[in-house]
Amino acid sequence: MAYDNTCKYLAENYPAEFASWLLSIDTSDIQVLKTELNLEPIRADSVSPVLREGFPPQATGEPVRVTFLQIANQILHLEFQTTPKSTTPLDFRMLDYYTRLKREYWCEIKQVLIFLQATSSAIAFQTQYIDTNTTHRYRVIRLWEEDPTPLLANPALLSLATLARSDSPQRLLEQVATAVDMIEETDERQNISACVQVLAGLRFDKNVIKQLFREEIMQESVIYQDILQKGEQRGLQKGEVAVILRLLKLRFGAIEPEIEQQIRKLLIAQLEELTEALLGFNSQSDLVNYLANISPLQPSLGD
Incomplete structure (x- = not known):
């Protein structure tokens, strides 16, 4: 849950930086959309009892919590995953989010599924949902394969840089720590440092992280307090x-x-x-x- 809260914090507080990284768009005209999509039940005129047998229960208007950014006339849907495990299959979730967004906003939709932690699961290498009459495609980013250079250049993306491709992860973490120290504004430095330490925990031993980051800085950050509150x-x-x-x-x-x-x-x-x-x-x-x-x-x- 700490990883989810951290990624959500970054995406919603630095939407322009994520848009620049993922869509190569430089704009400040970005709106963080509501995180719930209500979908009313859809009733078919006729459903064969034989065909219906064994089907999962129909959705009943349940809201779905996700991160959406509206950029001009398109929507960027960001989905962060630490593991490929999911009660609802990830490929179907992407289709489900897409259709709900399309019905509500009726505009171009870009979907990016970002895997944080290295895995050999086939799900992390899958970029589409295929059914009998449907094929839905989405973009997948496996952070452990990403070049850390553009991530290191942007304070908002330093947390993700800790999980990027590197022949020397320890050296990469040192580069991130140096970049964090160079952030001039105190509150931003504290919050980014906290996010870096949380996500770095997916790859590094906590003692290694403590050697490079001061614990008191993390404890003073907004994101750290939010994680504590949710834990309580x-x-x-x-x-x-x-x-x-x-x-x-x-x-x-x-x-x-x-x-x-x-x-x-x-x-x-x-x-x-x-x-x-x-x-x-x-x-x-x-x-x-x-x-x-x-x-x-x-x-x-x-x-």
Whole structure:
């Protein structure tokens, strides 16, 4: 999660730099779009019961959290991945994002899937989704194959430079540290340093990183505080879930796995409301009905 937050921070705070790197466009006319795409259910006039059998459940308007940049009359969709593993296959996710964006904005869409950590998985070398009647293409960047030179030249991209191609990774990290020290504005230097240290953790031992970067600089940064806050929230969420599941099992015995999964996906505010509501439940059916009336908040295809 720290890697996701870091990449999201960089893309949304330095959109012009990412546009210049990925699209070779130099412009300040860039807007960070909302990170949710709501898609209403689509109902076909007729679906054969035989053909429908075994199909996955239909989407029900769930929002999807992603990073989109609108540049003039086109949209740049950035997707960062540390591993090729995904509940929803990555190639299909790219198609899904594309169609949702197209329906809402109806403009040219550029998609870039960026793999941060070296892998030999075939998924990282796949650049299209192919189905019976559909072929959808997107761009893939494997950072470990990228030339670090353009990344080292741009403070916003220094974090990615730590993961770029190099015959001497240690020397590359030293170059990044030197470039970070040259950033004049204090807050920016602190935030970029924090991002560098987080992403460098995918490749380097933490002791190597500590030798080159001062820990107090990282702790003062906005991104570091954001990571800490989200970590605390996840801890609180897990604690709330544990308490609720224990109370429910004491009252109603074993809880259906599907119901337990629904509870685990609730946010802290929803869990707090459920804790109060369950005092009035007389049976597990009351719990089922209660959960059915809760609107899902910000689930992600990337989970």
